[in-house]
Amino acid sequence: MRVTFHKLNDGWNAEPNAPVPSVEVQDEDVLLKFFVNSFRFPEFLEEEFGILLFVRCQRYRLGSTNDEGWYLGQCRFSRFAPEWGQFYLIQGDAELLDAPNDWQSVGPQIGAGRHFLFYFRDNTFECVAEHCKIEPSGVNSLMRTRKVLALPPERSAIAQVALE
Numbered sequence: 769m770r771v772t773f774h775k776l777n778d779g780w781n782a783e784p785n786a787p788v789p790s791v792e793v794q795d796e797d798v799l800l801k802f803f804v805n806s807f808r809f810p811e812f813l814e815e816e817f818g819i820l821l822f823v824r825c826q827r828y829r830l831g832s833t834n835d836e837g838w839y840l841g842q843c844r845f846s847r848f849a850p851e852w853g854q855f856y857l858i859q860g861d862a863e864l865l866d867a868p869n870d871w872q873s874v875g876p877q878i879g880a881g882r883h884f885l886f887y888f889r890d891n892t893f894e895c896v897a898e899h900c901k902i903e904p905s906g907v908n909s910l911m912r913t914r915k916v917l918a919l920p921p922e923r924s925a926i927a928q929v930a931l932e
């Protein structure tokens with residue numbers, strides 16, 4: 769099985785100590801809110817948060833995998849993911865996708881969907897959705913600082929539009 773990880777957060781990340789991720793379901797979409805890393809990225813103010821929107825979400829989970837478990841090889845992606853604490857689009861993970869049993873269903877399963885993964889200090893967020901974008905909200909520090917999602921280099925123009 770070949771699993772590839774495309775890092776989507778370039779020039780931003782979640783707060784490393786207490787990101788306090790939370791999930792809000794809005795119809796078939798899911799909002800992921802978390803404190804951003806103002807230590808490493810000074811353009812963020814302390815206790816500002818970022819919001820990602822997962823459009824036409826099929827399912828999501830906010831599980832308890834933590835950094836210690838990941839480094840000890842206890843996470844199913846420990847031997848695959850390039851770095852702890854990053855936001856990824858994962859491809860080629862069909863066998864690994866169904867491993868957790870704490871998925872929350874949101875919308876109907878239409879096609880395969882894209883598998884997103886965000887490692888936080890004490891939690892792991894996963895989502896299967898049509899696409900992800902930065903939530904266009906005035907309270908979203910990712911919007912205020914004009915951050916973007918980094919696109920995998922081999923993505924076609926059509927796929928790039930879906931991720932934006």
